[in-house]
Amino acid sequence: MSASAQIVVKDVSHDYRPPVGRVVRALEDVSLSIREREFIALLGPSGCGKSTLLYLIGGFLRIENGRICVDGRAVTAPGPDRGVVFQHFALFPWKTVKGNVLYGLERGKLPRAERETRAQAFIDLVGLTGFEDSYPSQLSGGMKQRTAIARTLAFDPQILLMDEPFGALDAQTRSLMQTELLDIWQKTRKTVIFVTHDVQEAVYLAERVAVMTARPGRIKTIVDTAFDKNDPQIYRARTFVDKVDEIWGLVREEAIKAQGTHAR
């Protein structure tokens, strides 16, 4: 398995040390191998360390325990090979929708006119045509989220780290965006790590679903979920429904544990 692995996470633990208050262990001994061009979903109760794991792979947090390698090299800093869609969007408030989407392209090699066309194409793709000149403060939550998705997709990173990227969208928009993402994934063969709370979404989009335990997060199990993504009726298939139920059970157990530790 590790022979063809593109992203290797080995025995990674992470502690947060806030300036005041006590040390929080967010991750403990997480190991995970992800193949090139794989689509993997990350599930787990709130606060179990999903974002933390993504930040570590992204190169934003210092890896103090364990190792993370991407394409055979140890991760030490962020880089445009790993595009991130942040849970809270992280749009530049002083840039317009267009300005935000252009930002990632500005350090690329494309000539100016092509950058413009490309930015516009992704703004159209996420359905924000007509809002190019709006500032983030003038957008709804879902529109901000779609801007963030367009920004990351536009500069075409080979690896996508997506932190609940459809969390703020209504059911219809979410379904459209899922289709677009799958389409891009299939055409451009990206590796995707996709954090979500929606079990059905995870089973539908991903080839494997990693379920994490309550904090401190570990990998509880990894479930294979390769279903036919081009079948619009897949949601109704018996095997699909059973898989969703199975994973729901696993996540529920951990969510209850997380509740328990809070109560204490």
Place this chain on the structure above:
Amino acid sequence: MRRTGLRYLPLLLLAIAWELLARLELISSSALPPLSHVVVAWVDLMRSGELVSNGYASIYRAMTGLGLSVLVGSLLGIFMAWWRPLNAFLSPLVEIFYPMPKSALIPVTVIWLGFGDGSKILLIFLGCMLPVTIGAFNGARSSEQALVWSARSMGASRLRMLWDVVLPSALPELLNGIRTALALSFILLVSSELIVARSGFGYLIGFLGADGAYEPMFAVVLTVAFLGFAADRAFQAFMNWMLRWRT
């Protein structure tokens, strides 16, 4: 237009009150000459070119000192926020110098740089730098981690990120600091020119006052007051435009 007219109605009432008080000799005309006489004196000062040449000297000093303080202060504040050792080294100095009345430095700057433009520029620079530094520092420190991360993951170098993320994040507080500095620059300018100078608004006020020419003296005082107000207004408009992304 009507609205703004109405807004400054109290000013008009004050002007009328001034004229009446002086005309009815409720206040002696040397303490407060009638406003109409002051206006006539102002026109004379403009015609003779005295107000313009002295005004030019003053504005040159204020703009140079302020410009330098904005440049150095912004850089200092941002680098202090970015690099801890610099902050540890400089923040005690900033804390000591910030509350110090900068007008106390007037004689010092004169000893260093003489009676000309240099001493005024240095004084304004020193006096205005700290509010700018503190604004830039607080603003830069408030820049959101996720935005820094986001820029870095899109290929921005550390230095680039300073320009792309830290500076715009610092802008609201930085501009407020500059606005304070702008007001301070007028205060320091006029007080230093009053004490030691051979040109400028402050010099003119002191010179006319010592001569007993109260009408032109009031004309200069009013000119400085108006310029200060106009500069602040213009800067506010500039700030609103720069920060148009905030709703």
